[in-house]
Amino acid sequence: MNMWTAIIVIVAILAFAEVIKTRHRARHGITTDAMGNEKPLPREDAELKREVLELRERVKVLERIATEDRETKRLSAEIDSLREK
Known part of the structure; x- marks a missing residue:
C-alpha cells in the first residue's frame, strides 16, 4: 500500500465516522450553535x-x-x- 492509498483510506474512515456521528446527533435531537457548542433541541x-x-x-x-x-x-x-x- 503506497502513501496515497493510505491517505485515501484514512479520509474515507474519517468521512464515515462523521456521517455516523451526525446521524447519532440527529436521532437524539442534538444541534450545534455558531460557536460549535452542542445543545439539545427542545421537543x-x-x-x-x-x-x-x-x-x-x-x-x-x-x-x-x-x-x-x-x-x-x-x-x-x-x-x-x-x-x-
Missing part, C-alpha cells in the same frame, strides 16, 4: 402534553373527593361496611 410532544393534562384533571377530581366533608364521611362509612363483610 414538543403533543401526546405527552395531552397525558399531563389528563393526569391534572384526575388529580383535581381526587382532590375534590378527598376534601368534600359530606362525601368523605359517606365514603368512609362505605369502606368500613365493606371491611366488616
